[in-house]
Amino acid sequence: MLHVDDGTLHALVDDALDATERCAVEAHLASCSECARRFAEATAMARDVTALLGALDVTAPVVAAPAVASQRAVAIRPRLVALRRFALAASLLVVASVSYEIGRREDAPAGSTRFPAAQTSVTGSPLVVVSEATTPTSVAAPSVTAITDRTVSLPKKTASQVSQTSDALPRVSAEEQVRAQPVAAPSDAQSRLAQRQVQLNAAVVTGMAAEPPGGAVATASAPVAAKHVAAVPTREAGRVLEGYTIIEDESVPMRTRRRYVSPSGTSLLLTIVSTAVERSRVAADRASQYHVATEKDRSTVRWSAFGAEYTLEGVVTPDSLMKLAAALR
Amino acid sequence: MASDLGGLFREYHESLVRMLTRRTGDRGRAEELAQETFARAVVAPPTNPRPWLFAVALNLLREEGRNAATRERRLVLVKDEDHVAAYEQPDTAYERKETQLRVRAALAQLSERDRDVLLLQAEGFDYDEIAEATGLSRGAIGTTLARARKRMLEVYTQGEGGESVARG
Numbered sequence: 196m197l198h199v200d201d202g203t204l205h206a207l208v209d210d211a212l213d214a215t216e217r218c219a220v221e222a223h224l225a226s227c228s229e230c231a232r233r234f235a236e237a238t239a240m241a242r243d244v245t246a247l248l249g250a251l252d253v254t255a256p257v258v259a260a261p262a263v264a265s266q267r268a269v270a271i272r273p274r275l276v277a278l279r280r281f282a283l284a285a286s287l288l289v290v291a292s293v294s295y296e297i298g299r300r301e302d303a304p305a306g307s308t309r310f311p312a313a314q315t316s317v318t319g320s321p322l323v324v325v326s327e328a329t330t331p332t333s334v335a336a337p338s339v340t341a342i343t344d345r346t347v348s349l350p351k352k353t354a355s356q357v358s359q360t361s362d363a364l365p366r367v368s369a370e371e372q373v374r375a376q377p378v379a380a381p382s383d384a385q386s387r388l389a390q391r392q393v394q395l396n397a398a399v400v401t402g403m404a405a406e407p408p409g410g411a412v413a414t415a416s417a418p419v420a421a422k423h424v425a426a427v428p429t430r431e432a433g434r435v436l437e438g439y440t441i442i443e444d445e446s447v448p449m450r451t452r453r454r455y456v457s458p459s460g461t462s463l464l465l466t467i468v469s470t471a472v473e474r475s476r477v478a479a480d481r482a483s484q485y486h487v488a489t490e491k492d493r494s495t496v497r498w499s500a501f502g503a504e505y506t507l508e509g510v511v512t513p514d515s516l517m518k519l520a521a522a523l524r
Numbered sequence: 525m526a527s528d529l530g531g532l533f534r535e536y537h538e539s540l541v542r543m544l545t546r547r548t549g550d551r552g553r554a555e556e557l558a559q560e561t562f563a564r565a566v567v568a569p570p571t572n573p574r575p576w577l578f579a580v581a582l583n584l585l586r587e588e589g590r591n592a593a594t595r596e597r598r599l600v601l602v603k604d605e606d607h608v609a610a611y612e613q614p615d616t617a618y619e620r621k622e623t624q625l626r627v628r629a630a631l632a633q634l635s636e637r638d639r640d641v642l643l644l645q646a647e648g649f650d651y652d653e654i655a656e657a658t659g660l661s662r663g664a665i666g667t668t669l670a671r672a673r674k675r676m677l678e679v680y681t682q683g684e685g686g687e688s689v690a691r692g
Contacts, residue, residue, distance in 0.1 A: 201674075202667030211651040211666065240673040247627045247680060248646045250620075251546045 199223055199230050204237040532573050533562060539647045540581055547585065547643055549628055557584050574649070575656035582640055582657070630679040638672035645669060 199207075199220055206212050207220055224231045537558060544554030561581040570576035631639055637658065644654045655662040 200667070201670035202664075204666075205670040205673070206651065206666035209645065209651065209666070209669065237670065237673075240677055241669075244642065244673045244676055245646055247623075247630070247676070248546055248643070250623050250627055251549070252542060 198227065199233075201233070201237070204230070204234050205241065207234065208237050208241045529562070529566060529569075532565060532577070536574055536577055537562070540577055543578065543643050543647050544581055544585065546646070547582075547631075547639070549624075553588075557581050557588070560584055572656060575653045578644060578647070578649070579657040586636075626680055630676045633679045634672055634675055638668055638675065641665060641668045642672045642676065 203212070203216070203220060207217065212220060224234055540558045540561065541551070541554045544557050545551045548554055548557075558581060561577055561584060564580055565573070565577065631642075634642065637660070640658055641654055641660070644657055649657065651662050651665040654660070654665050660668065
């Protein structure tokens with residue numbers, strides 16, 4: 196046998212030779228010091244390359260640049276104005292607020308014990324949330340709510356800047372949680388709605404109107420004011436939303452949010468694509484926990500719509516995709 | 525096939541994101557690409573999922589690479605990374621960054637095919653799977669890996685002055 200070529204040596208290192216080949220090569224190596232040396236070399240090379248590639252996985256917490264955060268705060272304003280104008284013109288449209296936050300146990304709203312927020316959970320999975328109002332109150336009342344942004348866990352300074360720029364946002368709570376407040380004086384019904392807390396586990400839930408579909412999927416202390424709640428990858432949104440009209444396509448980086456209105460005029464779509472940068476903005480003040488949280492892929496998304504507050508917790512994607520696939524068939 | 529998708533996801537998502545992160549240096553982008561890849565698996569369930577998923581992901585990456593907007597976004601990410609140092613020991617941060625920059629530079633020196641084969645092998649792909657994912661013949665994988673490893677270590681050590689390469 197002539198010397199063994201490099202490819203074969205590496206295949207031997209990778210245990211990719213069939214039994215016959217392997218026998219022949221090993222026999223040769225036993226008798227050829229040159230090839231045995233090259234084999235040792237190939238083994239070391241494979242090991243070293245693996246180690247180098249592994250070094251790429253060691254990441255430090257990603258931290259938002261303060262400049263980016265403040266740019267966002269500035270950018271929110273024009274959209275707020277535009278949105279309010281539109282919302283006033285089309286009074287049926289209910290604009291919801293999406294609150295991102297790093298879940299903390301003490302931040303969790305009362306009654307959320309079933310899916311307690313992990314100490315280090317961060318906003319996570321891509322979601323498309325399609326909500327169609329079915330509660331008469333929320334449709335009938337021109338409840339124009341202020342649109343906030345994903346400012347919840349930005350550094351305190353930024354959060355308060357945001358609240359200053361938005362006169363429709365009277366307060367920032369102690370947990371820096373910016374909630375949508377109705378612009379119009381809230382009716383009794385609205386007040387009652389505002390008390391409602393609906394918890395959905397990460398799932399695609401369709402056709403959910405008056406009742407949550409089983410305690411394991413969702414717990415609701417009140418009827419859910421949404422007809423469709425879907426968690427889908429962004430690219431699939433088009434299919435899901437066939438027949439809907441885009442009323443706004445925000446120029447927020449990374450397709451953070453879009454809204455659609457159905458022919459009936461009452462629908463709302465939120466597209467949330469969470470990326471490392473997106474999350475880092477939220478996690479800016481908890482950088483040390485961020486990486487751990489990302490690794491565990493924990494996520495908490497909370498938002499308010501139609502006066503009710505929603506919480507999505509846990510990993511959304513696999514389950515959602517599965518159910519989406521079933522729903523699309 | 526819907527019932528399989530959850531299983532697919534559990535089995536391959538982590539590996540896919542890791543490979544894409546190594547390839548792009550951008551975890552967020554890697555997650556997006558993985559997401560998109562699995563979305564395609566919903567539409568057209570693959571028969572041999574692992575090579576299929578990775579091949580689709582790498583194709584998506586190539587398509588995306590042609591998009592100028594994403595390049596811009598990457599610049600932002602690099603900027604953000606500069607703030608990392610504040611949360612680490614400066615020495616550690618420096619070393620980590622140095623190593624990663626050099627590994628990335630070394631990867632960048634490889635041909636696309638060599639790089640893909642290397643990354644797939646690092647995810648535990650056997651030669652059949654690598655062949656299926658890349659379209660190379662099985663017989664060419666060993667040679668490709670031999671060349672890719674050699675080249676990668678050469679480029680990496682060039683910037684190091686001959687120190688041990690396994691340090692990082």
